[in-house]
Amino acid sequence: MESLFNNSLAIAQQPAWPDREKLAQVVTELRTLPPLVFAGECDNLKSKIAQAASGAAFWLQGGDCAETFAAATADSIRNRIKTILQMAAVLQYGASMPVIKVGRMAGQFAKPRSNDTEKRGEIELPAYRGDAVNDLKFTKESRTPDPSRLLKVYHTSSATLNLVRAFTQGGFADLRLVHEWNKGFVRDSEIGSRYEALAKEIGRALEFMKSAGVNPEEFKTVDFYSSHEALILEYEKALTRIDSRSDQPYDVSAHFLWIGERTRQLDGAHIDFAKKIRNPIGVKIGPKTSPADALALIETLNPEEEPGRLTFIIRMGAKNIRTALPPIVESVKKSGRTVLWVCDPMHGNTYEAPTGYKTRSFDDVMNEVKGFFEVHHKLGTHPGGIHVELTGDDVTECVGGGMDISHEDLATRYESACDPRLNHTQSLELAFLVAEMLRDGKR
Numbered sequence: 490m491e492s493l494f495n496n497s498l499a500i501a502q503q504p505a506w507p508d509r510e511k512l513a514q515v516v517t518e519l520r521t522l523p524p525l526v527f528a529g530e531c532d533n534l535k536s537k538i539a540q541a542a543s544g545a546a547f548w549l550q551g552g553d554c555a556e557t558f559a560a561a562t563a564d565s566i567r568n569r570i571k572t573i574l575q576m577a578a579v580l581q582y583g584a585s586m587p588v589i590k591v592g593r594m595a596g597q598f599a600k601p602r603s604n605d606t607e608k609r610g611e612i613e614l615p616a617y618r619g620d621a622v623n624d625l626k627f628t629k630e631s632r633t634p635d636p637s638r639l640l641k642v643y644h645t646s647s648a649t650l651n652l653v654r655a656f657t658q659g660g661f662a663d664l665r666l667v668h669e670w671n672k673g674f675v676r677d678s679e680i681g682s683r684y685e686a687l688a689k690e691i692g693r694a695l696e697f698m699k700s701a702g703v704n705p706e707e708f709k710t711v712d713f714y715s716s717h718e719a720l721i722l723e724y725e726k727a728l729t730r731i732d733s734r735s736d737q738p739y740d741v742s743a744h745f746l747w748i749g750e751r752t753r754q755l756d757g758a759h760i761d762f763a764k765k766i767r768n769p770i771g772v773k774i775g776p777k778t779s780p781a782d783a784l785a786l787i788e789t790l791n792p793e794e795e796p797g798r799l800t801f802i803i804r805m806g807a808k809n810i811r812t813a814l815p816p817i818v819e820s821v822k823k824s825g826r827t828v829l830w831v832c833d834p835m836h837g838n839t840y841e842a843p844t845g846y847k848t849r850s851f852d853d854v855m856n857e858v859k860g861f862f863e864v865h866h867k868l869g870t871h872p873g874g875i876h877v878e879l880t881g882d883d884v885t886e887c888v889g890g891g892m893d894i895s896h897e898d899l900a901t902r903y904e905s906a907c908d909p910r911l912n913h914t915q916s917l918e919l920a921f922l923v924a925e926m927l928r929d930g931k932r
């Protein structure tokens with residue numbers, strides 16, 4: 490498989506593994522392990538993305554900034570799934586459109602960093618690069634990159650995906666349980682009651698259909714897809730396999746892989762990797778991207794114009810979205826090429842609170858999504874989805890929202906190993922606001 494990829498290219502954001510021999514052993518073992526996803530599922534997702542790109546479906550992608558081994562528990566996984574199912578119900582009911590549900594989950598364990606090291610006082614250690622590489626604890630031992638963690642990534646992803654599949658195929662995601670998904674969450678908030686009201690409406694609609702003799706199987710299960718940033722190429726390459734049906738290479742570590750803002754150099758190893766695999770892929774697009782860069786990415790990654798192949802995940806920041814996005818969308822439109830346009834309203838809006846916490850304001854997040862919709866409505870293109878960092882837990886990491894979390898509140902429950910996530914309430918709130926925008930756009 491190694492020969493498929495160009496191994497002489499520059500490769501950004503890789504850990505300085507101290508033990509290359511151990512890394513080679515790990516890679517050998519990873520190559521023998523069974524696929525986590527089936528290539529046919531990746532193709533199904535691709536055709537759904539093609540639908541969303543044409544405006545006939547909406548993409549919802551959410552989960553942790555950085556999954557951790559410790560947080561891969563039944564409760565944490567279930568709360569994230571419930572949150573995404575609830576958001577999907579709000580969006581689907583509000584916009585009368587199928588929603589493609591994708592988790593930043595079951596593999597999102599590696600992080601790019603702005604600095605290779607972190608300094609606290611006099612001590613300087615390697616930066617935390619995600620549980621795939623090292624441990625968050627600030628000691629020399631914890632921060633030393635350890636290749637055996639890649640095996641743990643595989644096994645934790647496998648266990649996570651198994652539970653996700655059990656939940657989404659085994660009855661838990663049945664649309665008739667739309668009320669149940671709200672159980673266990675803080676109920677007394679305004680958004681909780683709003684969700685209850687919506688669940689009641691959906692329940693009534695389902696009862697009405699049932700009374701008319703319509704009770705389709707489709708309501709019983711949902712398709713839920715896994716995704717993560719393809720960052721540590723040793724891992725992703727070891728999990729790239731030739732699909733026996735099509736003879737084509739697929740990265741079977743997840744259904745959908747994206748290339749981050751820091752690793753999307755056209756002549757770099759990550760883009761070469763993305764080019765060679767047949768999964769649907771995404772690329773993050775930041776405020777410095779030129780229209781020419783965007784067109785070159787399309788030409789490189791989807792030269793044959795395969796429908797659903799390429800998604801642009803736009804992360805400009807609330808301040809830039811209305812000026813930086815239009816020239817890119819315009820030139821793509823003019824070229825006649827198609828991508829799915831997705832809004833990541835998180836990564837351009839991070840700042841440090843006076844209390845020292847990395848945070849984001851819910852208003853900025855909303856403002857960026859609004860700007861994203863405005864640009865597309867003005868240019869006659871489709872705002873095809875959202876990509877958010879969220880958790881089903883009641884954390885205090887992003888400020889604002891209905892519960893009005895303040896800078897002082899951040900210390901109450903700040904648990905993210907990396908970037909601040911929307912909590913359960915903030916996530917639902919976002920879904921209601923996006924549903925309104927989708928509805929307005931259809932009028």
Ligand code: PEP
Nearest residue numbers: 554749750751773804836
């Ligand atoms: C991320 O999605 O967590 C991330 C690092 O994003 P970006 O590449 O857009 O900065």
Ligand code: MN
Nearest residue numbers: 554878907908
């Ligand atoms: Mn992040």
